[in-house]
Amino acid sequence: MSRIETPNRDTVSRRGVAAEELRRHNLAAVLERLHVSGPLSRSELTATTGLNRSTVADLIGELTALGLVEEGPAAATSGPGRPSPLARARPQGAAALAVEVGVDSIAAATVGLGGHVYDQCRLARPRRRLPPQETLREVARLTEPLLAALPADHVLAGVGVAVAGVTRRSDGFVHLAPNLGWRNVPLGVMAAGELGLGAPVLVANDADLGALAEHRRGAGVGVGHLIYVSGETGIGVGIIYDGRPMLGSAGYAGEAGHTLINPDGHRCGCGASGCWEAEAGAAALARLARLPVTVTGLDVVATVLARAEAGDRPTLAAVAEVGRWLGLGIGNLVNVFNPELVVLGGSYHTLFPYLEAAVAEGVRTRAMDAPGDAVRIVSSGLGTDAVLIGAAELVLSEVVADPAGGERGG
Numbered sequence: 001m002s003r004i005e006t007p008n009r010d011t012v013s014r015r016g017v018a019a020e021e022l023r024r025h026n027l028a029a030v031l032e033r034l035h036v037s038g039p040l041s042r043s044e045l046t047a048t049t050g051l052n053r054s055t056v057a058d059l060i061g062e063l064t065a066l067g068l069v070e071e072g073p074a075a076a077t078s079g080p081g082r083p084s085p086l087a088r089a090r091p092q093g094a095a096a097l098a099v100e101v102g103v104d105s106i107a108a109a110t111v112g113l114g115g116h117v118y119d120q121c122r123l124a125r126p127r128r129r130l131p132p133q134e135t136l137r138e139v140a141r142l143t144e145p146l147l148a149a150l151p152a153d154h155v156l157a158g159v160g161v162a163v164a165g166v167t168r169r170s171d172g173f174v175h176l177a178p179n180l181g182w183r184n185v186p187l188g189v190m191a192a193g194e195l196g197l198g199a200p201v202l203v204a205n206d207a208d209l210g211a212l213a214e215h216r217r218g219a220g221v222g223v224g225h226l227i228y229v230s231g232e233t234g235i236g237v238g239i240i241y242d243g244r245p246m247l248g249s250a251g252y253a254g255e256a257g258h259t260l261i262n263p264d265g266h267r268c269g270c271g272a273s274g275c276w277e278a279e280a281g282a283a284a285l286a287r288l289a290r291l292p293v294t295v296t297g298l299d300v301v302a303t304v305l306a307r308a309e310a311g312d313r314p315t316l317a318a319v320a321e322v323g324r325w326l327g328l329g330i331g332n333l334v335n336v337f338n339p340e341l342v343v344l345g346g347s348y349h350t351l352f353p354y355l356e357a358a359v360a361e362g363v364r365t366r367a368m369d370a371p372g373d374a375v376r377i378v379s380s381g382l383g384t385d386a387v388l389i390g391a392a393e394l395v396l397s398e399v400v401a402d403p404a405g406g407e408r409g410g
């Protein structure tokens, strides 16, 4: 008899595991809302997560104990009754060091949970090919004062590094960054050594991170299918598919800058000819706008923008030609992925008012009617900071996905 009434041990442990999984899932759901939406009352959290009130209270208690959430006084309300306190993500509970290794600049930021930017800086660098070790020394110099200025009680959750290259997500190995002149660089391992922070270092392609940032905090919030197209030296493409980053099997997806768009086109930094970025990237812009060879790096877009604003017709024609090639390439992507939204970032964001019409015309030329009619093309909501914000999100997303997990479990 007692045998029958005693639950099977396996059943108990399986139930235990399921309950534990549910609790972790719910913790993540509450922290996710606070991280992305900002401060919310318990009743707002109850409404947006679908969890009941007492569960939300328990989860807030647990997240508070983990140092990830704090509750504070509410803003005055007009309705009757006592205003309920607001729960907010606690920035210093999980802070990320975000680093962007671009061709023309290096940027860094310290960002806390909830998207709170403590500090950020950007260093333009001359257009010469710096080896990875030298670049990382510059990164270390740039980030030292930012880290020193973080609140004393901060927890450094990790370092997110964005790099303009073909990057393996699992270990931050950069196979090829043509515009940096890098090949086969174990950037994740090298950055961990050079920075010596003892925190995990995550490395990802810059455009993938731009897409992530636009999806979470920029022009694409709530959009399921989004493509981020960024102009720097080359063209970077990041794809959000059904609400999630589409990275491919190892993180290499989205290298559309090196797909063929013009068989009779110009030589590309990757060694091939007629790549999309050879027709619509910074080199094409400089060539078409007839800039002197002495104008390089960030000055290319700045000079073109100044001339476009002054109404210089040859410059406007050059920008429109770049826009046309850009639009043709986007039309191809629209046919393949059927996105709701294409977000233009980097230099395309800067030049958007002068590119917009030509891009739309290029897309119309290439995209099939149904997907072409469905897509909107907009400028970045985060501007030149999108990639840096994405690098921070890369780290913070891991904390949000499992608030009680890993090293914070104890």
Ligand SMILES: [Zn+2]
Pocket: 257, 258, 259, 268, 269, 270, 271, 272, 275
């Ligand atoms: Zn190429």
